[in-house]
Amino acid sequence: MSFAPLSSVTLLYLAKENPAKGGSAHSAFLAADELTKAAKALYDAGYHLEDVSGLDTAEGFVAVYHFDHFTSPGRVTLRVLAPHDAPVFPSIAPIFQGAEWHERETADFYGFDFPGNPNLVPLLLPDDMAEVNPLRKDEAARAPLHVLLKVAEREVLFQAEGFTLMDAPAVEAPPAEAPAEAPAQAPAEAAPPAVKAESAPVVKKEAPVAVKTEASLAVKAEAPLAVKPEAPLTKTEQPETPEKTEAPKEAEKSAPEKKAPAKADKKAEAPVKKPAKAAAKKGDASDA
Amino acid sequence: MHNVHEQMRHEQMQGDFYTVNFEKGARENTIILNLGPQHPSTHGVLRVLLELDGEYIVRAEPVLGYLHRMHEKMGEIKAAGQYMPNMGRVDYLHAMAWNWAYAGAAERLAGIEVPERGEYLRVIATELNRIASHQVWWGAYLLDLGAFTPILYAFDDREHILDLLQMISGSRLTYSYFRLGGVCADAPPRFFEKLKEYIPYLRKRLPMYHDLVTGNVILRQRLEGIGVIDGDMCNRYGATGPMSRGSGVGHDTRRAEPYSVYHKFDYSIPTFAEGCCMARYNVRLAEIEESLKILEQAVASIPDGPVIVDKAPKFNFKLPEGEAYFAVEGARGKIGVWVASDGGKNPYRIKLRAPGFSNLSLFAEAAKGTLLADAVAILGSLDLVIPEVDR
Numbered sequence: 049m050s051f052a053p054l055s056s057v058t059l060l061y062l063a064k065e066n067p068a069k070g071g072s073a074h075s076a077f078l079a080a081d082e083l084t085k086a087a088k089a090l091y092d093a094g095y096h097l098e099d100v101s102g103l104d105t106a107e108g109f110v111a112v113y114h115f116d117h118f119t120s121p122g123r124v125t126l127r128v129l130a131p132h133d134a135p136v137f138p139s140i141a142p143i144f145q146g147a148e149w150h151e152r153e154t155a156d157f158y159g160f161d162f163p164g165n166p167n168l169v170p171l172l173l174p175d176d177m178a179e180v181n182p183l184r185k186d187e188a189a190r191a192p193l194h195v196l197l198k199v200a201e202r203e204v205l206f207q208a209e210g211f212t213l214m215d216a217p218a219v220e221a222p223p224a225e226a227p228a229e230a231p232a233q234a235p236a237e238a239a240p241p242a243v244k245a246e247s248a249p250v251v252k253k254e255a256p257v258a259v260k261t262e263a264s265l266a267v268k269a270e271a272p273l274a275v276k277p278e279a280p281l282t283k284t285e286q287p288e289t290p291e292k293t294e295a296p297k298e299a300e301k302s303a304p305e306k307k308a309p310a311k312a313d314k315k316a317e318a319p320v321k322k323p324a325k326a327a328a329k330k331g332d333a334s335d336a
Numbered sequence: 337m338h339n340v341h342e343q344m345r346h347e348q349m350q351g352d353f354y355t356v357n358f359e360k361g362a363r364e365n366t367i368i369l370n371l372g373p374q375h376p377s378t379h380g381v382l383r384v385l386l387e388l389d390g391e392y393i394v395r396a397e398p399v400l401g402y403l404h405r406m407h408e409k410m411g412e413i414k415a416a417g418q419y420m421p422n423m424g425r426v427d428y429l430h431a432m433a434w435n436w437a438y439a440g441a442a443e444r445l446a447g448i449e450v451p452e453r454g455e456y457l458r459v460i461a462t463e464l465n466r467i468a469s470h471q472v473w474w475g476a477y478l479l480d481l482g483a484f485t486p487i488l489y490a491f492d493d494r495e496h497i498l499d500l501l502q503m504i505s506g507s508r509l510t511y512s513y514f515r516l517g518g519v520c521a522d523a524p525p526r527f528f529e530k531l532k533e534y535i536p537y538l539r540k541r542l543p544m545y546h547d548l549v550t551g552n553v554i555l556r557q558r559l560e561g562i563g564v565i566d567g568d569m570c571n572r573y574g575a576t577g578p579m580s581r582g583s584g585v586g587h588d589t590r591r592a593e594p595y596s597v598y599h600k601f602d603y604s605i606p607t608f609a610e611g612c613c614m615a616r617y618n619v620r621l622a623e624i625e626e627s628l629k630i631l632e633q634a635v636a637s638i639p640d641g642p643v644i645v646d647k648a649p650k651f652n653f654k655l656p657e658g659e660a661y662f663a664v665e666g667a668r669g670k671i672g673v674w675v676a677s678d679g680g681k682n683p684y685r686i687k688l689r690a691p692g693f694s695n696l697s698l699f700a701e702a703a704k705g706t707l708l709a710d711a712v713a714i715l716g717s718l719d720l721v722i723p724e725v726d727r
Contacts (some may be wrong), residue, residue, distance in 0.1 A: 067593065068444075069444070069660075069661060070444070070658070070660055070661065071441070071444065071659075071660050071661025071662055071663070091571065091572075094571065096570060096571040096572075096573075096574050096575075096576075097571075097573070097574040097694075098571070098574055098663075098670070098686065098689055098694075099672065099674075099689040100671060100693075101674065101687040103676060103685055104685075112674075112687075114661065114672070114674070114689070116570070116592075116663075116670075118567075118570070118587040118592075119587070120584045121587075121592035121593055123593075123661060123663075125661075143572075144571075144572050144573075144574070145572045145573055145697070145698075145701065146572060146573035146574045146575075146694050146697045146698065148697070149400075149693065149694075149697045150693075152664070155516075157408070167357075167397075169353075169354075169357055170401075171400055171401065172400055172401045172404040172726060172727075173401065173404070174401065175352075175353040175354070179409070182406060182409045183408065183409060183412070183685075191678035191680075191684055192649065195657045195678050195679070196657070196658070196660070196676045196677070196678055196684055196685070197659050197676070198657050198658035198659070199659060199660075200447075200657055200658075203337075282375070321594060329382060
């Protein structure tokens with residue numbers, strides 16, 4: 049690692065960027081329990097807090113922290129990923145007191161929890177809107193991290209083993225023209241679950257969505273990345289396998305839920321798929 | 337009926353959610369005072385809960401959200417080109433800078449280069465708007481402190497700027513002058529004539545500003561040494577703009593993260609080390625002069641050519657995949673817009689970093705232990721625009 053202020057912190061990912069292209073000079077991913085340590089290191093190096101915000105992605109919730117330096121400018125972006133069912137990030141308000149409000153705002157918009165924040169009550173939204181998190185996305189609308197955080201001229205300085213969030217998945221199948229035909233063209237690994245999905249009537253609705261992401265990835269990522277066919281299974285595909293194998297059991301249970309409003313739907317579904325995802329994330333973290 | 341009224345009265349006595357929460361931490365023999373949201377010194381609808389021991393402030397807590405409009409969500413349900421009018425409404429005093437922050441982020445993401453004349457017009461519009469913002473602050477701040485006359489002079493001089501900006505943008509307050517790739521229209525020749533007249537006019541007026549109030553002993557005693565903020569506090573709260581420059585931190589986004597054509601102009605970054613309200617006052621008045629310098633050079637050297645890029649993005653422009661952060665120097669500090677896109681119809685995420693939000697967040701610490709009247713002086717010296725704080 050060659051970014052001095054964060055040299056004492058265990059990172060998952062560190063990249064040097066061209067500020068004229070993406071706005072940041074350095075960006076890093078780290079585990080939640082390293083966050084306060086990183087904030088302390090940046091504070092000691094004379095950085096100030098610009099803002100704290102969130103991002104709802106296909107892989108989970110991301111808390112995004114922007115720091116900058118008054119005398120030697122260069123934005124540093126810290127990112128912490130948490131699963132959708134447990135968006136918990138330790139508060140950095142004890143170090144950067146200004147973070148208290150930023151975290152409260154992010155808690156309003158995304159429903160994140162920031163243990164350690166001295167006064168985590170609603171800031172911008174009314175106190176009776178605690179259950180409403182306006183910036184959360186529907187399952188189908190979530191985009192993967194490597195798409196959202198794409199930046200020209202990013203040089204990866206360090207990447208922990210098993211950290212694949214920022215890698216675009218390798219493309220194995222030709223891009224599908226229509227989502228309806230997609231299951232037939234799905235890559236070999238994904239084929240068995242797709243067949244099972246067909247036998248369960250309810251999940252059918254989900255199948256095109258999943259495959260659509262893959263198809264769009266295939267289209268977008270074709271140029272630089274199509275060369276590595278034997279790359280390991282990617283984040284986007286992994287969690288689906290357990291979901292779909294479980295799906296037949298849940299068939300009659302989730303049928304009426306589809307008609308319920310999105311919010312209730314999300315909550316009811318949570319116990320079904322979240323454990324699988326959480327486990328996947330956990331595995332990653334410990335790998336690193 | 338009677339019971340309902342009784343219950344309402346009881347609830348009013350209890351206070352709302354924030355009062356109840358605030359009272360939990362109160363000491364004995366203190367008074368809880370609710371300042372705002374309709375108090376004239378709060379410039380809009382800021383509410384501050386205060387715990388007072390006599391006339392001294394034990395604890396202060398601003399309560400936000402009265403002007404919250406969820407601009408960030410609006411960014412996700414509109415196409416990228418349709419979001420610009422929102423920017424004029426985030427900070428109504430320095431709308432041009434917000435225009436720029438968003439346009440800059442979208443252009444950085446899409447890799448759009450703005451023609452040079454467009455950049456010059458952006459600089460001219462933003463600097464004019466910065467002067468107007470500081471003039472409003474100057475008048476309103478002194479009004480807070482009990483001087484009525486200055487605001488009349490400030491608004492008189494600002495009126496000329498509004499006329500000028502109306503000539504190029506069509507509106508007087510909530511500008512939507514910027515477009516992705518440039519500005520919406522070229523300035524008419526009359527605009528430059530009027531601007532060339534205005535620069536020496538305001539130069540002549542500025543000494544009058546100082547003669548009228550700056551040296552006034554009452555003002556100085558109310559501002560000097562009050563609300564001292566140091567560089568470390570700016571780091572911890574992320575205070576920028578005149579806040580940090582009044583604390584000896586010579587940081588200006590126009591220099592730190594050079595954008596547009598600012599590098600072509602000769603201007604300085606006024607910095608005062610005292611950290612008190614008077615230092616912030618001096619920074620802002622000095623900035624008016626620096627902006628006039630930039631304007632003078634820009635008007636003299638503006639090149640001919642297009643003001644917007646060829647085949648400029650239409651309203652339904654789709655941002656390419658990826659993220660971009662763009663910061664500009666607003667009248668209140670560093671304005672940042674972070675855009676992330678998945679290549680879809682609308683932007684995926686737009687985060688607005690409002691300088692006023694970070695600046696206000698240090699009020700609780702700065703006001704602790706001061707007199708109530710000094711807290712009003714500190715609050716005013718933050719140069720708050722509540723729509724920007726709440727977004």
